Amino acid sequence: xxxxxxxxxxxxxxxxxxxxxxxxxxxxxxxxxxxxxxxxxxxxxxxxxxxxxxxxxxxxxxxxxxxxxxxxxxxxxxxxxxxxxxxxxxxxxxxxxxxxxxxxxxxxxxxxxxxxxxxxxxxxxxxxxxxxxxxxxxxxxxxxxxxxxxxxxxxxxxxxxxxxxxxxxxxxxxxxxxxxxxxx
Numbered sequence: 691x692x693x694x695x696x697x698x699x700x701x702x703x704x705x706x707x708x709x710x711x712x713x714x715x716x717x718x719x720x721x722x723x724x725x726x727x728x729x730x731x732x733x734x735x736x737x738x739x740x741x742x743x744x745x746x747x748x749x750x751x752x753x754x755x756x757x758x759x760x761x762x763x764x765x766x767x768x769x770x771x772x773x774x775x776x777x778x779x780x781x782x783x784x785x786x787x788x789x790x791x792x793x794x795x796x797x798x799x800x801x802x803x804x805x806x807x808x809x810x811x812x813x814x815x816x817x818x819x820x821x822x823x824x825x826x827x828x829x830x831x832x833x834x835x836x837x838x839x840x841x842x843x844x845x846x847x848x849x850x851x852x853x854x855x856x857x858x859x860x861x862x863x864x865x866x867x868x869x870x871x872x873x874x
Contacts, residue, residue, distance in 0.1 A: 719828075719830060719858045720858070721828075722812060722814070722826070722827075722828045722830075722857060722858075723814070723857070724792075724795060724797035724798055724812050724813055724814055725795065725797050725813050725814065725815065725816045726795060726797075727794075727795050727796060727797070728795065728796040728797045728813050728816060729796070729820075730758075730760050730766065730790070730796050731760055732820045733758060733813075733816075733820060733823075734758045734759055734760050734766070735757065735758065735838070736755055736756075736757050736838070737755065737756045737757075737758070737823070737836040737837065737838065738754070738755055738836065738837050738838070738839060738840045738867075738869055739754035739755065739756065739834055739835070739836060739867045739869075740822075740835040740836065740837050740841075740842050740847065740850075740866065740867060740869075741834070741835040741847070741851075741864045741865060741866045741867060742754075742832075742833065742834045742835070742864065742865055742867065743831065743832055743833045743834075743859065743860065743863055743864060743865070744863060744865055745831075745832055748772060750772075750774050750775050751772035751773065751774070751782070751867070752772075752773050752774075752775065752776050752777045752779065752867060752868040752869075753771075753772070753773035753776070753777035753778065753779070753867070753868065753869055753870055754770070754771065754772050754773070754867050755770070755771045756768060756769070756770050756771075756836070757769045757771075758788070764789075764790065765787050765788065765789050766787065766788040766789075766790075766799070767785065767786075767787060767788075768785065768786045768787065768788050768801055768803075769783065769784075769785050769786075770783070770784050770785075770786070770803075771783050776868070777868050777869055777870045778870065784803050785803070786801055786802050786803035786804075787801070787802055788800065788801040788802075788811060797812060797813040798810070798811075798812050798813075799811040799812070799813075809827065809832070810827035810828060810829075811825060811827065812825065812826055812827055812828070813825055814826050814853065814854075814857060815850060815853045820838070821837065821838050821839075822835070822836060822837045822838070822842060822846055822850065823835075823836045823837075824836075824850045824853055824854060826854070826857070826859060830857075830858050830859045830860070833854050833859045833861070833864070835847065835850045835851070835854075835864075840869035840870060840871075841869065851864065
């Protein structure tokens with residue numbers, strides 16, 4: 691069977707165009723910068739989700755928290771809690787493990803809830819007192835605003851949203867998580 695030159699050129703041109711498009715898409719964002727250093731012992735503990743980009747694994751979640759515990763081997767136990775449809779709704783809990791992939795900064799981790807699948811967890815902004823954080827990943831599909839308290843001031847929320855925007859995240863799609871009100 692003989693392949694005609696025009697058909698071969700069309701196939702080759704299509705392959706080159708598809709490869710170029712994929713390369714361009716993967717390069718549409720500048721490299722994602724993290725904080726310079728994270729003290730994991732200080733980062734450990736309970737965090738409240740203030741906002742997130744929509745993700746299928748958090749559909750219908752309110753009252754979301756994450757608890758991080760540093761293990762003696764340097765890995766981090768991650769326990770995420772979601773209340774279905776309301777801050778006092780039915781509890782869904784999942785436990786995973788995070789490992790540091792950038793030991794110089796401790797700001798880039800890989801988290802696994804279902805072995806062997808891992809996701810990036812990069813700490814993009816962090817309050818000097820470890821009171822709030824902005825966490826995302828290089829594809830810009832996932833972003834979380836986290837706080838040590840169930841509420842953040844409007845000023846700090848705006849600061850974190852703007853930082854996410856500067857880093858290329860679609861912050862206009864953020865969902866603000868309903869938390870149980872803080873008792874007076």
